[in-house]
Amino acid sequence: MNLFDSNNVSKHLDHVRIVMVNTTLPANIGSALRAMKTMGLSKLVLVAPKTYPHPDIDALAAGAQDLIEKIEIVETLEQAIQDCHMVFGTSARSRTIPWPLLDVRPAAKEALNAATKQQNIAIVFGREDRGLTNEELALANYHLTIPVNPEYGVLNVAQAIQVICYELRMAALEQNTQIQDKPDDHMQLKQQQSMEWDEPLVTQQQMEQFYPHLEKMLTEIEFLDPNNPRLLPLRLRRLFGRIQLDRMEYHLLRGIFSRVQALAQGSWKKTNTEDHNHD
Amino acid sequence: MNLFDSNNVSKHLDHVRIVMVNTTLPANIGSALRAMKTMGLSKLVLVAPKTYPHPDIDALAAGAQDLIEKIEIVETLEQAIQDCHMVFGTSARSRTIPWPLLDVRPAAKEALNAATKQQNIAIVFGREDRGLTNEELALANYHLTIPVNPEYGVLNVAQAIQVICYELRMAALEQNTQIQDKPDDHMQLKQQQSMEWDEPLVTQQQMEQFYPHLEKMLTEIEFLDPNNPRLLPLRLRRLFGRIQLDRMEYHLLRGIFSRVQALAQGSWKKTNTEDHNHD
Numbered sequence: 114m115n116l117f118d119s120n121n122v123s124k125h126l127d128h129v130r131i132v133m134v135n136t137t138l139p140a141n142i143g144s145a146l147r148a149m150k151t152m153g154l155s156k157l158v159l160v161a162p163k164t165y166p167h168p169d170i171d172a173l174a175a176g177a178q179d180l181i182e183k184i185e186i187v188e189t190l191e192q193a194i195q196d197c198h199m200v201f202g203t204s205a206r207s208r209t210i211p212w213p214l215l216d217v218r219p220a221a222k223e224a225l226n227a228a229t230k231q232q233n234i235a236i237v238f239g240r241e242d243r244g245l246t247n248e249e250l251a252l253a254n255y256h257l258t259i260p261v262n263p264e265y266g267v268l269n270v271a272q273a274i275q276v277i278c279y280e281l282r283m284a285a286l287e288q289n290t291q292i293q294d295k296p297d298d299h300m301q302l303k304q305q306q307s308m309e310w311d312e313p314l315v316t317q318q319q320m321e322q323f324y325p326h327l328e329k330m331l332t333e334i335e336f337l338d339p340n341n342p343r344l345l346p347l348r349l350r351r352l353f354g355r356i357q358l359d360r361m362e363y364h365l366l367r368g369i370f371s372r373v374q375a376l377a378q379g380s381w382k383k384t385n386t387e388d389h390n391h392d
Numbered sequence: 393m394n395l396f397d398s399n400n401v402s403k404h405l406d407h408v409r410i411v412m413v414n415t416t417l418p419a420n421i422g423s424a425l426r427a428m429k430t431m432g433l434s435k436l437v438l439v440a441p442k443t444y445p446h447p448d449i450d451a452l453a454a455g456a457q458d459l460i461e462k463i464e465i466v467e468t469l470e471q472a473i474q475d476c477h478m479v480f481g482t483s484a485r486s487r488t489i490p491w492p493l494l495d496v497r498p499a500a501k502e503a504l505n506a507a508t509k510q511q512n513i514a515i516v517f518g519r520e521d522r523g524l525t526n527e528e529l530a531l532a533n534y535h536l537t538i539p540v541n542p543e544y545g546v547l548n549v550a551q552a553i554q555v556i557c558y559e560l561r562m563a564a565l566e567q568n569t570q571i572q573d574k575p576d577d578h579m580q581l582k583q584q585q586s587m588e589w590d591e592p593l594v595t596q597q598q599m600e601q602f603y604p605h606l607e608k609m610l611t612e613i614e615f616l617d618p619n620n621p622r623l624l625p626l627r628l629r630r631l632f633g634r635i636q637l638d639r640m641e642y643h644l645l646r647g648i649f650s651r652v653q654a655l656a657q658g659s660w661k662k663t664n665t666e667d668h669n670h671d
Contacts, residue, residue: 148547267455268430336647372615373613
C-alpha cells in the first residue's frame with residue numbers, strides 16, 4: 114500500500130478548479146494560491162478581479178509561482194465554469210430558494226468521486242463582503258457550507274478556501290487508498306493512526322516474558338509480595354498493555370529490570386564515582 | 393438528533409486550548425483568533441510572543457474581542473500546558489526519534505474524546521520560521537501533522553490553525569451526534585475504545601516531576617550516564633508520554649523508583665527471607 118501515491122492524488126485534484134468572483138483584496142488571492150498548492154490543487158480562475166495583478170498576490174503565494182502563471186482571468190462566472198460537469202457554490206446561508214446543500218466534507222467526496230470519472234469540478238467563492246449573488250448561486254449544482262459556530266460565522270474567503278482545499282485533499286487521499294487497498298477493518302484503523310514507527314512493535318508473546326520479569330524484579334526488591342500480590346500485577350499489565358512497546362523499549366525496560374535485580378542480589382555494585390572521575 | 397446543539401459542542405471545545413510559541417507576526421495571532429472563534433474554540437495561550445499587544449491582532453481578529461480578552465501570556469511552554477492531560481505538538485516532519493504521530497483528523501477525534509471526559513487538551517504551534525524545537529516536541533504526548541502536498545508543504549501557522557480548528561469542530565459535532573444517537577455498531581466500537589477509567593489521569597505538570605525522578609533513579613543505578621544520556625531520556629518520555637498514566641499508576645511507579653533508589657543508596661536492605669519464613 115502506498116498511501117501517498119501523489120501521482121494519482123494530484124491527477125484527480127487537477128480536475129478541481131477554484132473560482133473566485135470579483136475578489137477585492139489581492140492578499141486573498143495570494144493566500145488562496147498558497148492554500149491550493151499546499152493541498153495539491155493547481156487551477157485558479159478569477160472572475161473579474163478588482164485588482165490584478167498585484168505584488169501582494171506574489172508575496173502571499175510564496176513559492177506557488179507556477180500556479181500564478183496558470184491563473185485564468187475571465188469576465189463572467191459562466192465562462193469560468195463552462196467546461197465543468199459539477200459546480201459547487203459556497204454560501205454562508207441558504208438563499209431565496211432552497212438548493213441541494215452539502216457540508217464541505219461530503220461535498221469534497223462528491224467532487225473527488227466525479228474527478229475519478231474525468232469530470233471537471235468547480236468550487237466557486239464570492240466577494241469578500243457579500244458572497245455570491247442569487248443568480249450566481251443558481252448556476253451551481255450544489256451549495257456548499259462549512260459548519261461554523263452559529264454565533265460567529267465569519268470565515269473569510271481565504272480561510273474558507275483553506276478548509277475546502279484541505280477536505281479535497283483528504284477526499285483524494287481516501288479515494289486513492291480505496292482504489293489501492295482491499296477494505297479491511299484493521300488496515301483502516303492502522304491508516305487512521307498512520308504512525309511511522311522506527312522500531313517494530315513487540316508481540317503479545319514477547320510481552321508474556323516481559324510481565325514475569327517485571328514481577329520477579331519487583332518481588333526481589335520486595336515491592337511485590339507474591340503471596341499477596343493484590344491488584345499490582347493486574348495494574349502493571351493494564352499499564353504496559355496499553356502502550357504497545359516497541360522492540361527497543363522492550364529491551365530497554367528489561368535491561369533496567371535486570372540491573373535492578375543484580376543490585377538486589379548483590380551481584381552488581383555501584384562504581385564509586387568519586388574515585389573514577391578520570392573515566 | 394440535534395446536530396447543532398451548540399451548548400454541548402462549545403462545552404467540549406472549551407477544553408481545547410491553542411498554544412502559539414514565540415509567534416513573530418501579530419497578524420498570525422489575529423488570524424488564529426478568528427479561525428478559533430469561527431470554529432467555536434475560545435482559549436488561546438501565547439508563549440513569549442515577540443510582539444504583543446499589537447493593533448494587527450485586533451484588526452485580523454475582527455469580532456473576536458472576547459477571545460482577545462481571554463488570551464493568556466506565559467513565559468514557557470511548560471507553563472502553558474501544566475494543567476493539560478493531553479498535548480499535541482504540531483510538526484511538519486518527524487524529528488530525531490519518531491513520536492506517536494497522528495494526522496489531524498484522528499488527532500481531533502482523540503482530543504474531543506478526551507474533552508468529553510473533562511480532560512484538558514493543548515494543541516501547540518511553533519514559530520513561523522522553524523516550528524517547535526525537539527525539546528518542545530518532546531513535551532507532547534502526540535505529534536500532529538496535516539497531510540499536505542509532499543512537494544510543497546508550506547502551510548503557514550494561521551492556515552494550520554484554521555484546518556485544525558475546523559477538524560476539532562467536526563469532531564465535536566460528530567461526538568455530539570453520537571452521544572445523542574441510539575447505539576449502533578459504530579457507537580459500540582467507540583465505547584469499546586473509550587472505556588471509563590477508574591482513576592483520574594495525571595497532568596503534564598505532574599509528569600514533569602515524574603521524568604526527573606525516573607532519570608535520577610536510572611543515574612543512581614548507572615543505567616543512565618547524565619554526561620552522555622544519548623537518546624535514553626527522550627525514549628523514556630516518548631514511552632511514558634503515550635501511556636497517559638493515571639494517578640494510581642503514577643504513584644505506583646514513583647514508589648518503585650524510590651525503592652530502587654534506596655536500594656542503590658544502601659539506605660534500604662532486603663529482608664533475609666530465609667530467616668523470616670514464619671512471617
